Amino acid sequence: MPRPGFVLDVDRSTPPILFWRGENFSLEKLPAGRSRVIYPPEPLPAIDDVDGAIRHALLNPIDQDPLPSQLFPGMRLTIAFDDVSLPLPKMQRPDIRQRVIEAVLDLAAEAGVDDVHIIAALALHRRMTEAELRHAVGDRVYDAFAPRGYLYQHDAEDPAKLEFLGTTPQGEEVEINKRAAESDLLVYVNINLVAMDGGWKSTATGLASYRSLRHHHNPDTMTHSRSFMDQHRSELHKSNWRMGKVLLDSGVKVFQVETTLNTDTFPKPFDFLSKREWEWTARDRMTFLATTKALNRTPHRLARDIFHSIEAPHQMTSVQAGEVEAVHRITTEHVYKQQLVEVKGQTDILTMGIPYISPYNVHSILNPILVQVMAMGYYFNMYRGMPLVREGGVIIMTHPCRPEFNPVHHPSYIDFFEQVLADTTDPHVMSKKWEKQYAEDEWYRHLYRTGYAYHGVHPFYMWYWGTHGMQHCSRVIVVGGDQKTVRRLGFVPASTMDDALEIASDVVGRTPTITHLHTPPLMVADVSL
């Protein structure tokens, strides 16, 4: 049996703890007697017969008729799937999306359905490359559909391919992909890596336009989402669920297929990254030493390429299909089962090591804005109940935070960094003053639609993602980061962890409690008093 998550109270015998630092790591000694480390649960066992489980889910859906009975000749069937942002790292082939899509296509073929479109649900993310599409859906599906134009990517900026469906009682406009909206059936193929994913967020976000997304991707919504990993306390999710009702009321028929993965994140020889430090073998120690020494001498670009080539040995732990909300309830239980760790009480200082990857820099650079979203948007929000760090507490992260950007993937991020952050770090101010200019910039629009660029407004969304965290904490310290860049983010640079703790003492005193979130692998802290 895999062991559940674990909260280690640090004492004098506790070895130094592993902290990610982008494309490298360090070992940090945390103060004994007042520090604790939260370790994620070990990976749950995988389903043995993945294809059988998928077929069973399609034939025995929840609160909906079996998929074959919803398929008929002459119908328009659209299959949408989560994009390159999931899972992290990308999973070893075959990707779970490929297996679900192939199963759906088999049933469609048996039913004589020949009008099938397959759409990558990008929202405002960058388009996927052919290699990434092939990895997600498999060569067989790609070769059968892409050359004939039936496998393509959602374009949130093509008015001819968007359909306005109405507004929610709160006035939120709902506009999604026209083909998906007009299909007789929309099958959505999801990977639920964290509790935030899935449900109505799949369609109401993944297939939406900027016009629609701006209603929930904004500072007010983010401020009132506590947390993103707790759907019932997340205004982001409530908005998506309201939009889901508009979809249903306007006749969009969705057959939701949701999958969960275990947290088997790193293959050998990087599997030591998932272990608890006191359980490291001599070989693990040697690997750590050799890896860090080598990475210290490796050019950043090469180190990045090495890490992004990692394919995770994730395995599927559940698959369920049918009515969106009913399916998602079960999915969320599976995610929590894998990721939830009970934690008693909040902490004065929350520490975190920021790794090389986020949902928004697959095969790319974790630029400073994405460092911010990883810390304040994701890791801070990895809680249920109450934040791990107390209100007015301090977050200390480790990351080199270099002022490096991928100009192909993140062109508007560069301008955001140069122009917007030079003006303000306040999400509310920037949303009013700058967002529209970036959202409507013709060049960004062009690059999003024809290249591999995130939408012009995307860096704003990334910044908004951290709104709650930034309001909640009184100081954010980056250890080992480029000082000028860290200051541009509104954070405080520190050279070492000791320096960071010294800087934090201005706010939390000289004997603060410290909690380290030992992730990845992913986890959610279930915090209670």
Added chain:
Amino acid sequence: MRALKISRKPAKFAVARLVSPISASGAAKYGPLDLVNESAPALPTGEGWHRITPRLTGICGSDLSLVEGHASTYFDDWVSFPFVPGHEVVADCDDGRRVVLEPVLGHAARGLALPFDGAAPGDGDNYAHLVGGCLEPGIQTGFCSSTGGGWSTELIAHESQLHAIPDDMSDECAVLVEPAAGGIHAALATWPAVQAALDRGETPVVAVLGAGTMGLCAVAGLRAFAPGVRIVVGARYPHQQALARAFGADVAVPSDELSRAVRREVGCHVVGDHLSGGSHATIDAVGDSSSIAASIKFTRPRGRVVLLGMPAEVTVDLTGLWHRETQLVGAYTYGTETLADGSRRHTFDLAIELARTAQLDRLLSATYRLDEYEQAIAHAAAAGRRGAVKIAFDLRPPHQETR
């Protein structure tokens, strides 16, 4: 009189050129510049000549390029050796006035007919007069062996070159009048492109690359005399960016971010390393290969690049200029300007106004005595790095320094 003098000594120019990348003070020490004691220049026979005694004289980029041996050979035939540099001059005139010097040695100074009634020294489309008349060749005071120059305790100037300054204007402000005039002239040289944008109902965007003294004066000139323009400045150093904003720039960014800043202003695309559109006009206040190339890249097709910084030999791929039908125009000194409302004014009159309203004395960072010229040259050569803008020689007797 005491003066810093430059003689035609090719070996010393070569030494200066070799030494200057390592040490600007070394270039001053071992190059063509000498501190001498000698008689003041004789007054020419014509009317209107005065003896003036400098109070403050600025060190200009063109002076530095001479001292460092980098000046173009173009000037060989337009100057006369030996000469005393220094053309940014506020001085006491022998008739009791406190004056600033308009250094161009124009028709009137040389005893020649004006090209038109009321012409300023810089006016006229035939430069023959610059090497003729009653003076040795020289485009300006500070490059002419007949007149002396501002890096001395005495020189001569023609009435046509002198502008009385108000009593309440400090010497520190007045010494910036000449560069201000140059900045205004460049700012107004953008006007055809700015006017065309206004005629199309667009908000004209003018980029300024470089924010040393001339770039900053151009910014102040644009803000004062080019109504309605958005000014985007690329400045290498933070203090230059702050001054650019203080003088009216809407956006001031590090120089290497200027192209992106211009794109953000106009909302165009990027194609390769060129903007698809760009600023309506650009003032290049640097004047080297990379700045000219950059200016062409972010100035819109059929836009105008005004070359304010004095270039020497440059290597630039002009394919973009050809394809984009970019106008590349020089902006040398000043003369008679046509303003936005159609009125015509002498640039120096505008500059005296601007020096006061824009408080240009903020640009004067440090002054040195004449015998401290090596330190002064070193400071001027590293002004940006050292957080400074304009360095000047202080030639006033000690008790007059506060005026």
